[in-house]
Amino acid sequence: MDAGCGPGAYAEWLADRGAEVVAFAVSEKMVRLARERLGTKASVLQADFDLPLDFLEDESFEFVLSALAMDYVSDWDRVFGECRRVLRQGGRLVFSVEHPCSTFVHRVYRGAGNYFETQIVNTEFTGFGEPVTMPAYRRSLGAMINTLIKASFVLERILEPAPTERFREADPEEYEKLSRMPGLLCLRAVKR
Numbered sequence: 001m002d003a004g005c006g007p008g009a010y011a012e013w014l015a016d017r018g019a020e021v022v023a024f025a026v027s028e029k030m031v032r033l034a035r036e037r038l039g040t041k042a043s044v045l046q047a048d049f050d051l052p053l054d055f056l057e058d059e060s061f062e063f064v065l066s067a068l069a070m071d072y073v074s075d076w077d078r079v080f081g082e083c084r085r086v087l088r089q090g091g092r093l094v095f096s097v098e099h100p101c102s103t104f105v106h107r108v109y110r111g112a113g114n115y116f117e118t119q120i121v122n123t124e125f126t127g128f129g130e131p132v133t134m135p136a137y138r139r140s141l142g143a144m145i146n147t148l149i150k151a152s153f154v155l156e157r158i159l160e161p162a163p164t165e166r167f168r169e170a171d172p173e174e175y176e177k178l179s180r181m182p183g184l185l186c187l188r189a190v191k192r
């Protein structure tokens with residue numbers, strides 16, 4: 001399962017390696033782009049991760065991926081509950097979010113809030129022509145990990161990815177920043 005699939009790059013990666021993929025996103029446009037990319041390689045649906053995933057059967061997946069989508073979802077108790085329900089025993093959940101250290105520096109340290117509270121924050125994206133403002137939820141590290149543990153997942157790995165050489169060639173200034181402070185947090189957990 002690719003939850004919050006965007007234009008379907010990860011769904012495609014998984015399908016090309018033999019996975020039978022169900023991908024979904026809340027945005028109609030992303031669903032259209034993912035369908036264009038994936039054709040018959042994967043099943044792409046429009047669905048909201050903030051609601052029950054009634055269209056998916058219990059214990060029907062070995063792997064749930066969610067890349068940079070859960071920041072936009074309010075109820076992580078429900079999300080992890082649904083991930084647990086659809087995963088088989090031993091199945092894995094891998095997800096990435098904005099790193100709480102980065103959101104702390106950009107939001108709280110500069111005076112816009114309280115680290116310990118989950119807060120709605122607006123980010124302006126400027127890389128798509130007209131600027132787009134996207135609301136997201138900023139959470140503490142404890143709020144993230146304890147919600148995962150409460151849903152009876154076993155945390156296997158935490159990754160704070162550093163930028164690659166290719167990144168440095170493309171954007172040396174951002175490379176310098178992200179080499180000193182993490183931008184993203186990736187977690188891998190297993191259903192026992």
Ligand SMILES: C[S@@+](CC[C@H](N)C(=O)[O-])C[C@H]1O[C@@H](n2cnc3c(N)ncnc32)[C@H](O)[C@@H]1O
Pocket residue numbers: 003004005006007008009010024025026027030047048049050066067068069072073
């Ligand atoms: C930043 S994009 C990431 C896309 C893709 N995972 C990737 O890494 O290329 C965020 C995606 O999350 C989806 N999304 C945001 N809120 C969602 C929700 N409540 N339920 C399902 N998808 C959601 C958006 O539609 C979009 O496809």
